Amino acid sequence: VQVVESGGCQVQPGGSLNLSCVISGSSLDNYAIGWFRQAPGKEREGVLCINKYNTIAMYVDSMKGRATISRDNAKNTVYLQMNSLKPEDTAVYYCAARYYTCSGGVLSYNHWGQGTQVTVSS
Numbered sequence: 001v002q003v004v005e006s007g008g009c010q011v012q013p014g015g016s017l018n019l020s021c022v023i024s025g026s027s028l029d030n031y032a033i034g035w036f037r038q039a040p041g042k043e044r045e046g047v048l049c050i051n052k053y054n055t056i057a058m059y060v061d062s063m064k065g066r067a068t069i070s071r072d073n074a075k076n077t078v079y080l081q082m083n084s085l086k087p088e089d090t091a092v093y094y095c096a097a098r099y100y101t102c103s104g105g106v107l108s109y110n111h112w113g114q115g116t117q118v119t120v121s122s
Helices: none
Strands: 002-006 017-024 031-038 045-050 056-058 067-072 077-082 091-099 116-120
Touching (some): 017 031, 017 116, 031 067, 031 077, 045 067, 045 077, 077 091
Antiparallel strands (some): 002 017, 031 045, 091 116
16 A cells, blocks of 8 residues: 655645545555644644544644545545644644554554645745
8 A cells, every 4th residue: 555645835824735645556445544744853643534434533632623634535535624724733744544443643554655744834
């Protein structure tokens, strides 16, 4: 299974971004997909996850009301929509896959992408 993220870029505070995570080598149907982020000097943390039943779990309180996750199994793609971005959202955003259920733990995921940089600054 290969995981590839895209959509990261520099954006001004208050702006929006839609990140994409494409899964290849297997069908997305049976996977839970988690979005994680890692800011400089900090540990990687879970942001949002969507499981195979479209149940969503959020792991970062600071993103509540500002981030949503969705999946399109026909396109083998999961999206992370982020709005009202703040400088503290600056990080490398990673997508990860595991079977069936969500987890906020980094070690719970078998397949990782290389990450996409999100920078929020004016």
